[in-house]
Amino acid sequence: MADTPYKPIMSVADLEAFIERDFPQVHMDGRVFHIASVEPGATTMRLEPKERHLRPGGTVSGPTLFTMADVCAYMVILAHIGPAKHTVTTNLNINFMHKAAPGPIFCTGRLLKLGRRLAVVEATITDEKDTIVAHATATYSIPPGRKDTVK
Amino acid sequence: MADTPYKPIMSVADLEAFIERDFPQVHMDGRVFHIASVEPGATTMRLEPKERHLRPGGTVSGPTLFTMADVCAYMVILAHIGPAKHTVTTNLNINFMHKAAPGPIFCTGRLLKLGRRLAVVEATITDEKDTIVAHATATYSIPPGRKDTVK
Amino acid sequence: MADTPYKPIMSVADLEAFIERDFPQVHMDGRVFHIASVEPGATTMRLEPKERHLRPGGTVSGPTLFTMADVCAYMVILAHIGPAKHTVTTNLNINFMHKAAPGPIFCTGRLLKLGRRLAVVEATITDEKDTIVAHATATYSIPPGRKDTVK
Amino acid sequence: MADTPYKPIMSVADLEAFIERDFPQVHMDGRVFHIASVEPGATTMRLEPKERHLRPGGTVSGPTLFTMADVCAYMVILAHIGPAKHTVTTNLNINFMHKAAPGPIFCTGRLLKLGRRLAVVEATITDEKDTIVAHATATYSIPPGRKDTVK
Numbered sequence: 001m002a003d004t005p006y007k008p009i010m011s012v013a014d015l016e017a018f019i020e021r022d023f024p025q026v027h028m029d030g031r032v033f034h035i036a037s038v039e040p041g042a043t044t045m046r047l048e049p050k051e052r053h054l055r056p057g058g059t060v061s062g063p064t065l066f067t068m069a070d071v072c073a074y075m076v077i078l079a080h081i082g083p084a085k086h087t088v089t090t091n092l093n094i095n096f097m098h099k100a101a102p103g104p105i106f107c108t109g110r111l112l113k114l115g116r117r118l119a120v121v122e123a124t125i126t127d128e129k130d131t132i133v134a135h136a137t138a139t140y141s142i143p144p145g146r147k148d149t150v151k
Numbered sequence: 152m153a154d155t156p157y158k159p160i161m162s163v164a165d166l167e168a169f170i171e172r173d174f175p176q177v178h179m180d181g182r183v184f185h186i187a188s189v190e191p192g193a194t195t196m197r198l199e200p201k202e203r204h205l206r207p208g209g210t211v212s213g214p215t216l217f218t219m220a221d222v223c224a225y226m227v228i229l230a231h232i233g234p235a236k237h238t239v240t241t242n243l244n245i246n247f248m249h250k251a252a253p254g255p256i257f258c259t260g261r262l263l264k265l266g267r268r269l270a271v272v273e274a275t276i277t278d279e280k281d282t283i284v285a286h287a288t289a290t291y292s293i294p295p296g297r298k299d300t301v302k
Numbered sequence: 303m304a305d306t307p308y309k310p311i312m313s314v315a316d317l318e319a320f321i322e323r324d325f326p327q328v329h330m331d332g333r334v335f336h337i338a339s340v341e342p343g344a345t346t347m348r349l350e351p352k353e354r355h356l357r358p359g360g361t362v363s364g365p366t367l368f369t370m371a372d373v374c375a376y377m378v379i380l381a382h383i384g385p386a387k388h389t390v391t392t393n394l395n396i397n398f399m400h401k402a403a404p405g406p407i408f409c410t411g412r413l414l415k416l417g418r419r420l421a422v423v424e425a426t427i428t429d430e431k432d433t434i435v436a437h438a439t440a441t442y443s444i445p446p447g448r449k450d451t452v453k
Numbered sequence: 454m455a456d457t458p459y460k461p462i463m464s465v466a467d468l469e470a471f472i473e474r475d476f477p478q479v480h481m482d483g484r485v486f487h488i489a490s491v492e493p494g495a496t497t498m499r500l501e502p503k504e505r506h507l508r509p510g511g512t513v514s515g516p517t518l519f520t521m522a523d524v525c526a527y528m529v530i531l532a533h534i535g536p537a538k539h540t541v542t543t544n545l546n547i548n549f550m551h552k553a554a555p556g557p558i559f560c561t562g563r564l565l566k567l568g569r570r571l572a573v574v575e576a577t578i579t580d581e582k583d584t585i586v587a588h589a590t591a592t593y594s595i596p597p598g599r600k601d602t603v604k
Contacts, residue, residue: 003583025212062218062221062240062243063217063218066213066214066218067214067217070213070214088247089213089247090246090247090441091244091245091246091247091393092213092217092244093242093244093245093395093590094242094244095565095566095573095592096239097565097573112550112588113548113551117443118443120588122588132565135575135590137546137590139392139393139548141419141420154432242544244395244439244546246439248414248415248422249415263397263434263437264399264434268570269543269594273437283414286414288437288439290397290592292570327508327514357478363478364523364542365523368516368520368545390549391515393549394515395544395546395547396545396546397543398541398542398543398544
C-alpha cells in the first residue's frame, strides 16, 4: 500500500472550496465533515459525531458511516482528477465491524484504480484508538468530458 | 422468486409501532418512511422524498437510498422473527442504477436467507414508473437470544 | 420483477455457438454448463456438478458458484446486446447461503440495468428443491464499439 | 494499516500442512498456490499462473482471482485461530482492476475483524510490478466450537 502511482492536483483548501460551492449537501446538518489531509493516492476526512449521527448506546449510525465513506471516496477521486462534479457512485460495498469509541472518527480513502471511465476506492473508517469501525469499497463512473474540468 | 419458505409474524401495524417505540431515528427528519405491506418473505416501504433527500437535478441522494434499503431489510427480518432490535447490519452492497422520476419511491426487501445467526436480504428500490433506481444485498447478524423476543 | 424493458436478440443456440467459438474456457473441465433458457431480461443456466465442483460433504465449491454466476451474468448481457466479447466483469458481490441438494443447480441472471457503458446483473443460484444456494450482483463494463457487433 | 491487534498462531509450514491434509482441493489442478508469508494480521500467497488460469490475451481469469482471494482470506483467518476447517465464506465482494503482467501474482489477506462468530478480511492481488490486479473483501462464519481446535 505504500507505493501509489497517483499524484493529487487539488489541496485540502481546494476540496473544501469545492464542497462550499458545488456540494453544500455535505454541510446540510452542520459543519461536521472536514478534509484532514490529501496525499498521493489518498485523502483523509474527520467527523465529529453529533447526536443525530448516533444510535442508542452511542454507536455511529450506518447511514452516517455510509455517507462518510462515500464522500471521502468522492474527495480522493476529485483530488486526483480535478472538480469533475458529475462523477457518480455506481457501487458501494460496506462492512460494519466495531463500535467506535466516543469522539471523532476518521476515514481514509485510497485509490485502487483511477481509470478514464471508472475509479475504484477503498475507504477505511477508524476511531481515535485506531479500531476499524467500517470498511468500504466503492466504484465511481467518471463523465467523459472530465478532462475539460481540470485546469 | 414466487415461492418463499418464510411466514411473517408481525404486521404493518406491528412494524410501525416498533419504529415508534424502539427505532425513532427513522423519523428523525420527518415522517417520510412508511411501511406499505408485509408478505411472506417480503416487506415494502414507501418514501416521499423531501428537499433534504435530493441532490441538485432531483436525484435521490445515495445516503437516502442506502438508508431506505437498510431500514427495509431490517424491517423484513423483524417481520419474520419478531422485534429483535439488536439485529445489526454487518454488510451492505448497493448498486445505483437509474435516476428516479419525481414522486414517491418504493423499496421491497426480500429474505434470501433467514438463519439462526445470519439473515441475507435483497432490496430493490423503484420509482412510480417501475424503473429500478437502486439494488442492494445486505447481511444482518441476529443476536443469540432472539428466540425470547418472539412470542 | 415481472416486467422488464429488455428484449433478447440472441437465442439459446446463439449463446451456445458463441461459447464454442469465443469462450471455450467454459467447457475447460468438461461440458457441464448449459444454457437452459433466454427470456426478456433473463437467462438461465444449468450445471451438473462433477467431483471437481464439490467440497467434502457434497457442498458445491465457492469458485464453482462464482464461475456460474459470472458466466450466467455475462450470457444475459450478450443475449441482449449481441456477442460483444470484450465485455468484462468489473465487480462481483456474492453471498453463499444454503448447501445445495445433490443434483443439478440452476442460475438465473436478470438484467437490473443495461446501459451503454455499464450493465448490472443479479444472479440467483438454486437447487432442484428451489433452495437459494447463492446470490450475486455483478457489474460489467461494455466496450465502446459494441454497437458494431450487434447486427 | 501498520498496526494490527492480531497475532498468528500457525506458521507457513503449519498452513501448508493443513492444506495437504484437510484442503487438498487447493492443489486440484497442480501445485500452483503457495503460502509466501505469515505476519501479524496478514498472510501472503503466490500463484504461478498456468494456461488454465488465463483468458485469451493473457489475463488471469476471474474465477482464478476469486479462488486466490478466497483461499488467502481463509488462510489468514486459520493462521490466527488455528485449523478450524469448518469456517465458511458467507460473502465475497471482488473488484477486477488491471491486467496482470506475465509472471507470478501475489495475494495479501489482512484481517479487518476477527470476532468470535465472524471474520472480515481484505485481500489485495498484485503482480510483480505492484500493479493492483484485483481487490476483495470477504466475510467468514466461524463455527462455535472453534476454540477446541486451537491447541
